[in-house]
Amino acid sequence: MGSKAGCSVQRLFYDAGMTRLSSEGATPAMAQWFTLKAENPEALLFFRMGDFYELFFDDAVTAASALDIALTARGTHGGEPIAMCGVPVAAAPAYLARLIRRGFRVAVAEQTEAPVKGRPSKGPLARAVVRLVTPGTLTEDELLEPGRSNLLLVLAGGGARGRKAKESEKLGAAWIDVSTGVFETASLSPDGLPALLGRLDAAEILAPAALDLADFTSRRAPDAAAPSVETARERLAAAFGVASMDAFGTFSDEESIAAAMAVDYVRRTQAGRLPRLARPVTQNEGGILGIDPATRASLDLLRARDGGTDHTLFAAINRTASAAGARLLAEWLAAPLTQPARIAARQAAWGCLREQAVCREGLRAALKKAPDIARALGRLSVGRGLPRDLAAIRDGILAAREAGSALHGAGGLPHELARVGAFLGVAGGLEKQLRQALAESLPARLDDGGVIAPGYDAELDEHRALRDDSRRLIAAMQADYAARYGVTTLKIRHHAQLGYVMEVPVAASARLKDRAELVLRQGTASNARFVTEELASLNTRITEAAEQATRRERAVFGALVEAVLAEADLPPLAQALAELDVFQSCATLAAGGAWCTPKVTEDTEFALEGCRHPVVEAALPAGTRFTPNDCRLPPEQRVMLLTGPNMAGKSTFLRQTALAVILAQAGFPVAAERACLGVVDQLFSRVGASDDLARGRSTFMVEMTETAAILNQAGPRSLVVVDEIGRGTATLDGLAIAWGVLEALHSTVRCRTIFATHFHELARLVDTLPRLSLHTMGVREWRGQIVFLHEVLAGTAKKSWGVHVARLAGVPVPVVERAARLLKELERAENTIPEPLPLFDTQKTLPHPPENTLRKRIMDTDPDSLTPRAALELLYELRREAERMQPQAMAGHGQSSPETDSF
Numbered sequence: 036m037g038s039k040a041g042c043s044v045q046r047l048f049y050d051a052g053m054t055r056l057s058s059e060g061a062t063p064a065m066a067q068w069f070t071l072k073a074e075n076p077e078a079l080l081f082f083r084m085g086d087f088y089e090l091f092f093d094d095a096v097t098a099a100s101a102l103d104i105a106l107t108a109r110g111t112h113g114g115e116p117i118a119m120c121g122v123p124v125a126a127a128p129a130y131l132a133r134l135i136r137r138g139f140r141v142a143v144a145e146q147t148e149a150p151v152k153g154r155p156s157k158g159p160l161a162r163a164v165v166r167l168v169t170p171g172t173l174t175e176d177e178l179l180e181p182g183r184s185n186l187l188l189v190l191a192g193g194g195a196r197g198r199k200a201k202e203s204e205k206l207g208a209a210w211i212d213v214s215t216g217v218f219e220t221a222s223l224s225p226d227g228l229p230a231l232l233g234r235l236d237a238a239e240i241l242a243p244a245a246l247d248l249a250d251f252t253s254r255r256a257p258d259a260a261a262p263s264v265e266t267a268r269e270r271l272a273a274a275f276g277v278a279s280m281d282a283f284g285t286f287s288d289e290e291s292i293a294a295a296m297a298v299d300y301v302r303r304t305q306a307g308r309l310p311r312l313a314r315p316v317t318q319n320e321g322g323i324l325g326i327d328p329a330t331r332a333s334l335d336l337l338r339a340r341d342g343g344t345d346h347t348l349f350a351a352i353n354r355t356a357s358a359a360g361a362r363l364l365a366e367w368l369a370a371p372l373t374q375p376a377r378i379a380a381r382q383a384a385w386g387c388l389r390e391q392a393v394c395r396e397g398l399r400a401a402l403k404k405a406p407d408i409a410r411a412l413g414r415l416s417v418g419r420g421l422p423r424d425l426a427a428i429r430d431g432i433l434a435a436r437e438a439g440s441a442l443h444g445a446g447g448l449p450h451e452l453a454r455v456g457a458f459l460g461v462a463g464g465l466e467k468q469l470r471q472a473l474a475e476s477l478p479a480r481l482d483d484g485g486v487i488a489p490g491y492d493a494e495l496d497e498h499r500a501l502r503d504d505s506r507r508l509i510a511a512m513q514a515d516y517a518a519r520y521g522v523t524t525l526k527i528r529h530h531a532q533l534g535y536v537m538e539v540p541v542a543a544s545a546r547l548k549d550r551a552e553l554v555l556r557q558g559t560a561s562n563a564r565f566v567t568e569e570l571a572s573l574n575t576r577i578t579e580a581a582e583q584a585t586r587r588e589r590a591v592f593g594a595l596v597e598a599v600l601a602e603a604d605l606p607p608l609a610q611a612l613a614e615l616d617v618f619q620s621c622a623t624l625a626a627g628g629a630w631c632t633p634k635v636t637e638d639t640e641f642a643l644e645g646c647r648h649p650v651v652e653a654a655l656p657a658g659t660r661f662t663p664n665d666c667r668l669p670p671e672q673r674v675m676l677l678t679g680p681n682m683a684g685k686s687t688f689l690r691q692t693a694l695a696v697i698l699a700q701a702g703f704p705v706a707a708e709r710a711c712l713g714v715v716d717q718l719f720s721r722v723g724a725s726d727d728l729a730r731g732r733s734t735f736m737v738e739m740t741e742t743a744a745i746l747n748q749a750g751p752r753s754l755v756v757v758d759e760i761g762r763g764t765a766t767l768d769g770l771a772i773a774w775g776v777l778e779a780l781h782s783t784v785r786c787r788t789i790f791a792t793h794f795h796e797l798a799r800l801v802d803t804l805p806r807l808s809l810h811t812m813g814v815r816e817w818r819g820q821i822v823f824l825h826e827v828l829a830g831t832a833k834k835s836w837g838v839h840v841a842r843l844a845g846v847p848v849p850v851v852e853r854a855a856r857l858l859k860e861l862e863r864a865e866n867t868i869p870e871p872l873p874l875f876d877t878q879k880t881l882p883h884p885p886e887n888t889l890r891k892r893i894m895d896t897d898p899d900s901l902t903p904r905a906a907l908e909l910l911y912e913l914r915r916e917a918e919r920m921q922p923q924a925m926a927g928h929g930q931s932s933p934e935t936d937s938f
């Protein structure tokens with residue numbers, strides 16, 4: 036959602052377009068348009084005219100282009116034609132969805148007054164904006180993804196009141212899912228903002244202009260003024276009908292301001308009506324595993340790097356049976372826990388179901404039938420409820436009861452299951468009432484009639500009988516008139532303006548023109564239409580009966596909605612069903628075999644046995660087996676240096692280790708034979724190149740910024756998995772950087788680390804870094820080719836096999852051959868430097884001047900006192916110096932050979 040393109044179009048359009056227009060000289064209807072547009076300058080205005088929503092001026096130009104619909108003109112304003120386009124009301128949801136997905140906001144202006152028949156109107160019908168549709172405040176099924184939350188996030192602080200954000204300044208965050216009523220808040224430091232943004236993946240973000248939203252900038256909502264903390268607390272208390280917010284917990288000042296702004300924004304988008312919101316729950320920042328956006332992006336948790344959802348961790352583990360269950364699974368996967376006790380409680384819940392196949396199947400069957408109670412409640416609470424939403428509540432309560440019977444068949448339930456199980460039998464009275472009230476076959480909309488079952492409401496039955504009786508009267512009257520006037524083809528029809536009329540063919544009408552009781556009202560080429568006093572009175576009776584039936588049906592529907600909204604047990608029931616679905620999903624996954632229950636502890640152990648990458652495993656071609664690997668990072672060897680050829684499976688190994696942590700701490704099964712993990716507080720994964728050219732940062736700059744973030748933020752309880760640090764720059768600079776980073780992770784940050792690299796020189800660090808272990812990806816050479824074993828073994832890779840991989844990838848043969856020869860040459864040159872490095876021999880390659888300080892340093896160095904690192908550093912300095920002093924000689928390396936010329 037929220038494409039950058041969409042937003043820039045929008046911004047351009049508001050800046051350049053609307054502000055220069057004046058309503059002077061507008062027709063009354065256009066004056067109305069100007070008023071409504073001025074109230075909603077940041078939105079496209081859908082202006083209801085009959086059966087169409089029309090858009091005018093720049094709104095029309097923008098919408099026509101975004102929706103690929105015809106742009107026309109209607110009348111003039113200020114001497115210029117008024118641009119116009121429109122969408123039929125019946126098709127509006129699909130058009131709205133397209134606009135919202137492109138990041139637009141849409142204000143829907145309806146006619147709030149009905150035209151009165153027979154009374155000419157004095158001016159345009161009254162219109163008002165009844166809804167501001169924005170990406171983060173949706174309730175309609177057509178506009179929402181069933182299995183994903185749709186959040187509005189509001190941030191306060193960090194300059195909310197004109198101050199510049201300071202490192203120490205706390206931010207307040209509040210997020211609401213209008214479609215389900217979820218309302219949560221958090222207080223966080225500015226450092227924690229990227230992780231929160233990545234975790235929530237909000238559809239729309241209201242934030243002070245001073246706050247950098249990085250990759251989420253395109254989801255920014257128009258700025259809004261922040262209230263004072265006193266006003267914020269008063270508004271929140273009023274919204275929830277309590278004397279003070281203290282009743283709900285302790286909220287920081289900024290948290291209260293963010294929460295009040297969120298409530299205000301939602302109220303504004305719903306045209307003054309506040310949807311049913313759960314009371315705000317403050318989230319403890321420390322209770323959730325910190326995963327920054329770059330880590331999320333590199334791990335394909337909920338969305339893959341290609342933007343799809345198929346090849347994701349979520350898709351690999353999802354066995355939920357309901358949309359609400361899928362939403363909660365995604366939420367828990369995005370926010371793994373850090374308290375072993377809470378993790379163990381989730382494990383116990385699904386562990387019990389894994390052992391009880393019959394109960395599990397019963398639950399799945401019941402949950403499959405459970406409609407989305409939370410979203411139905413959300414729509415009903417903002418007055419957009421449909422007949423099917425009431426049916427969803429009825430069927431949801433029933434499905435919950437069925438799930439309850441299946442669950443209680445299991446016996447000896449662990450605490451979490453017993454807790455959710457307690458809600459499954461509630462709201463029986465409401466279910467019975469809805470069962471009696473709703474017709475068997477429901478129309479799509481309330482206005483279509485026939486929602487309430489016959490026999491449920493006596494008054495409604497009475498109006499309906501009268502209305503239906505009148506229909507029988509019409510049939511009788513038609514037969515009577517046909518006989519009386521001797522016209523067998525005579526029909527009594529309803530006409531929009533004339534009401535009921537007697538319609539006869541023109542040929543027969545001549546005979547009737549002298550009948551005094553018949554008044555000719557309309558003639559067409561083929562028919563003549565007459566009215567009579569009898570027909571007029573019938574008209575009144577039928578219209579009144581039908582109107583009364585409609586009114587009464589609406590009232591009964593409204594009363595049912597009230598009853599549903601008053602049922603306090605429904606929101607916890609919906610939550611219980613979702614949780615139960617997540618537990619059964621985990622149990623179903625684990626029961627399929629090959630997934631284990633990890634042991635999550637308070638210490639810093641780390642042992643994965645037979646671990647797999649579930650997404651790579653699922654994508655392997657048929658007949659190919661995934662090779663499981665162990666990963667041990669005990670405190671005494673917590674840093675693993677992993678070398679190995681390209682394509683050997685390093686990235687897969689790194690990612691599967693990070694995914695195992697996420698799954699384990701979300702309380703889910705892990706794709707391994709055994710797992711014992713000391714809880715991780717922050718996870719940093721940098722696997723695979725990325726760049727951010729849109730924000731003016733090169734691949735190397737992104738790599739270094741992310742490396743800096745890891746070194747600044749990681750702590751002893753963190754897990755860092757990094758791949759090819761230093762790859763984006765010159766080899767020697769890259770090696771030097773990788774070297775320094777590895778040392779810092781080992782000795783300063785002291786976190787569990789897997790460091791994958793092609794700089795085999797780093798293996799020498801094992802002599803100086805006591806907690807470093809060396810591992811490599813196994814390969815076998817066979818007839819000049821390499822076979823990847825995908826096994827992680829002790830040791831260091833001898834070479835990178837990059838040229839072989841280039842051949843496999845289809846790089847033209849002459850290039851591969853030339854590369855192979857060059858490689859040999861380079862290796863020979865490298866091998867002329869035996870251990871310990873005889874730096875003194877190379878001095879003769881150095882041109883003098885005698886004042887060359889590097890040369891002097893080399894001359895002064897005692898080779899026996901040289902550590903490998905110091906030796907290497909000197910060597911690299913030496914090489915750089917040589918490059919600088921002998922540009923001509925170095926350039927010779929790049930001269931083309933006959934092979935390359937012929938290529």
Ligand SMILES: Nc1ncnc2c1ncn2[C@@H]1O[C@H](COP(=O)(O)OP(=O)(O)OP(=O)(O)O)[C@@H](O)[C@H]1O
Binds near residue numbers: 655661663679
């Ligand atoms: N454990 C495994 N079992 C089976 N196949 C694997 C395994 N690990 C990786 N593969 C296969 O090998 C391919 C390459 O793996 P991966 O990208 O992890 O290699 P790499 O060493 O990181 O390569 P590079 O250094 O070029 O990035 C994967 O797409 C997958 O098909």
